[in-house]
Amino acid sequence: xxxxxxxxxxxxxxxxxxxxxxxxxxxxxxxxxxxxxxxxxxxxxxxxxxxxxxxxxxxxxxxxxxxxxxxxxxxxxxxxxxxxxxxxxxxxxxxxxxxxxxxxxxxxxxxxxxxxx
Amino acid sequence: xxxxxxxxxxxxxxxxxxxxxxxxxxxxxxxxxxxxxxxxxxxxxxxxxxxxxxxxxxxxxxxxxxxxxxxxxxxxxxxxxxxxxxxxxxxxxxxxxxxxxxxxxxxxxxxxxx
Numbered sequence: 379x380x381x382x383x384x385x386x387x388x389x390x391x392x393x394x395x396x397x398x399x400x401x402x403x404x405x406x407x408x409x410x411x412x413x414x415x416x417x418x419x420x421x422x423x424x425x426x427x428x429x430x431x432x433x434x435x436x437x438x439x440x441x442x443x444x445x446x447x448x449x450x451x452x453x454x455x456x457x458x459x460x461x462x463x464x465x466x467x468x469x470x471x472x473x474x475x476x477x478x479x480x481x482x483x484x485x486x487x488x489x490x491x492x493x494x495x
Numbered sequence: 496x497x498x499x500x501x502x503x504x505x506x507x508x509x510x511x512x513x514x515x516x517x518x519x520x521x522x523x524x525x526x527x528x529x530x531x532x533x534x535x536x537x538x539x540x541x542x543x544x545x546x547x548x549x550x551x552x553x554x555x556x557x558x559x560x561x562x563x564x565x566x567x568x569x570x571x572x573x574x575x576x577x578x579x580x581x582x583x584x585x586x587x588x589x590x591x592x593x594x595x596x597x598x599x600x601x602x603x604x605x606x607x608x609x
Contacts, residue, residue, distance in 0.1 A: 387535070411594075423585065423600035430595075469537060475594050480545055481526060482553070483598060485537040 380405045380472050384486035391460045392494050398445075399455045399489045401470030411473040412446070412453045413483070418466040426468070429453065457491075465493040497521055499601035501586050507607045508576045516571040516604050518586030525591035527569040528553075528598065529561060531582040538585060544569055576608045 381404045391397035403412070414426040429437045429446050436444050441461075445454045457464055470486040473479070502517040518527065525546050530538040540553030542561040550561045558580060560572045569588075573580060583605050587598040 382537075384537075413597075421583065421603040423587075425597055428595075428597070477594070480543060480551070481589055481594075481596075481598070482528070482540055482543065483538075485539070487535055487537040 380407075380410075380474070380484050382470055382472050382484050382486040384470055384489050386489045387487070388490045388492070390492040390494060391457070393460055393462060395460055396456060396458045397460055397491065399457075399468050399470075399491065401453045401455070401486055403451050403453065403470075403472050405451070405472065407474060407476075409475050411475060412444075413471040413473065414442070414444070414453075414455045415469045415471060415485075416464075416466045417469065417488075418463075423469075427455065460493050462493050462495060465491055467491070499586055499588055499599050501584075501601040501604050503604060504602065505605050507609065508573075509609055510577060512576050513572070513574050514576065514606075515573075516584055516586075516606075518569045518571070518588075518601060520567055520569075520586075520588040520599070522588060522590065522599070523566070524588035524599075525566075526589040526598075527563065528587045528589075529559075529569065529571045530585045530587065531555065532585060532603075533582050541571065541584075573606075576606075578608045580606065581608045582606060 412429045416424045441458045467488045471483045499520045528543040529541040544563040547566040586601040589598045590596045
């Protein structure tokens, strides 16, 4: 079974600075999908960014980018020019590409990000 | 288009009481999922459904039952609530087809069992 580990329960960053959230995972599959979700105080789960394992290029969405190291099974999220609205719990998640897996997500335990003005 | 909705948003139960959480989606999605979120535990899959009339167990199914009588609705039942079931419950749905499709989450239900 796949496991996802987020080793930083809490992180803080100054507004306008850059922060990196860590995620490692364990799998025997060669192809898979990785996700970062944001959960603000409203509790709504918001997809931030997605990475397909077969793509060597790191995904980028505006101020959010990932550092995907397949051999090391590492998938970190970098937030540039941090804003107060980035304060949230961030979850890393894994999904098998196989239809037989029913597209279930395996989540890490989360990292609570605080943004200081 | 409301997306994924959950009813109720908050509920307090006494130990031993029963209740049903309703998840509804208007996107004609095949797949639906129930997760629970506990502090320091992330989201864990309780049950899921791959289509109308089907259900399957997830990672933490004990103490819960589910039904999917209509494609748009996925019900999560607690027959005899226990304090260990105090949690925030999320429903999600997903379209069938391309593997790149994502899960869409509801706003969550906070359940407290005293």
